[in-house]
Amino acid sequence: MSYLLPHLHTGFSVDQAILSEEDRVVVMRFGHDFDQQCMQMDEILAGAADQIKNFAVVYLVDLSEVPDFNTMYELYDPCTTIALCLPQHIMIDLGTGNNNKINWAMNNKQEFIDIVETVYRGARKGRGLVVSPKDYSTKYRY
């Protein structure tokens, strides 16, 4: 499904994409198109992208093509999703301990849309940290 979403191939284009969006949340997925987890996440993203296009936009970035952000966002997982809204990167309290990014593949489109909506609401009010409606702390079941 990654062919349905726009890709960004250079660091410059990534910057431009973030800066050009004035009133929309920018959702970036960092990973590889051929990775299994990324494929799963891409399917969710592609399904949701059309529905949330009024307040969010989704981009895909290949980690090998654009390594510039690896250290900045600590992109060490196969699939990482980050939400940004000018002028800052929005932190989401997902319950996993890491508020900066979603570093697993989600499996429910509606949950993803809820998270993006919460991010939008928080960002409009000027909040840097929002609380996700669903808690993912039990994602790793030991």
Place this chain on the structure above:
Amino acid sequence: MATLAESFLADLDDLSDASDREDEVPQEEEDTKMGDGTNEELDFENLQAVARLASSERYQHIMAQVKAALERGHVDDMEADTAAESAGPSEEDPTYRLLVDCNQLAVDIDNELLVVHNYIRDRYRLRFPELDSLVQHPIDYARVAKAIGNEIDITNVDLDAVLPQATIMVVSVTASTTSGRPLEDDKLEKVLAACDLALQLDADKALILRLVQEQMHRIAPNLSTAVGTEIAAKLMGVAGGLRALSQMPACNLQVLGAKRKTLAGFSTASANPHQGFIHGCDVVQKTPPALRQKASRLVGNTCSRLARVDAYGQDPAGSMGQLSLEEMRKKIEKWQEPPPAKQTKVLPVPDMEPRKRRGGRRHRKMKERFGLTDIHKSANRMNFNVPEEEFMDGEDTVGLGTLGSKGGSGRIRAAAQQQRQKLNARQAKKFKARMVGSSGATSGLSSTLAFTPVQGIELEDPSARAAQSNDQRSGTESYFSEYSGFRSIKARP
């Protein structure tokens, strides 16, 4: 249909004792050759007695007219186009009358054909019993019977012009192993005469139909353009004239000609109730079966309109009929269009849409269930300089405000449902009737116990509170209390 019933009875009799009948034949043969009304002896052997229509005067008169009209039609065609002088099909128009008669005659011929078919079948069954099940159609049966006659060997008979190839094959094979025996000459003669009669009736019917079709365009041009001349003629025939047809409501027109035949014992749960001639028209038959009922209704309505137009002579050129036909076809095509494609809704930007606040009685009633009640409101208020009563609910302390028995009204529970809405006159009367029934005494739910920190449990007289004079009532009970404000006003000297 006395003759029809009688011919059926004859079938039953024939089955039981065929041999007896054969003896009777030579006696009765002479009697009823020319008998139309003189010899009323019910005789099933003679064709004339059973099938009277062909020899009746009315029939011959009408047929003569038909033939004359057909001949005239070829000559008159040129003139009829130019002279559009007919001021509508008035009832006196001879062509109109002829058409009406033709319609009825067509129906009669149909019935007559049935009778004759039975007659032939009964006689010919002795020769070739299986033919009836192989060739059902009455006219085909007559033709085949005439062609075969008494022949033993079917290969000598040429059936090519009469039946399709497959049926010929089946017939030949069955004939070679048939259990019938050749007929006697006089019987054969009867059969052949009956066959001739059947074929003649059929030919006459064809003539009638031709005449009707040719003339229909002059009498009811719009109607015949829309549904075709045959159906238009049938409708007119059944209705009894164009004027009668125009006065029928459209729903009746739809079921004109619906068969309600109940053959004794057979089920009437047929697949087509309420389907008349209209159902057989071109427009309806071409629609897919799911939409046929709807189409039939549409055509019925249009026909009703066009019949009215024709009955009063408007639009003799038939243009309205043409337009209506096109319209019907277009409508039916529109019905068959697939529904518009589903479009996925894009979510609106959060918090951008103003919230739709609803009003209305239902919404208000629902809000009442979750809103602040009067009891809560009075619990929130406190009287001046009077400590409120409190009770412990687990760890919490809940104050009672003006509800407490000491400082407040003493009413802890709600008396009845709060009536915030204006009732209409009928409901107000009902409510009052209910209120009147209850006594005006103190509510049984009010408490007389007071838990004071100093004296412990204190009992108070409930009637004392009710009898309290208005001077002692505080104005804190309600925001709009009557007793709020200053109590004493010193008179000015």
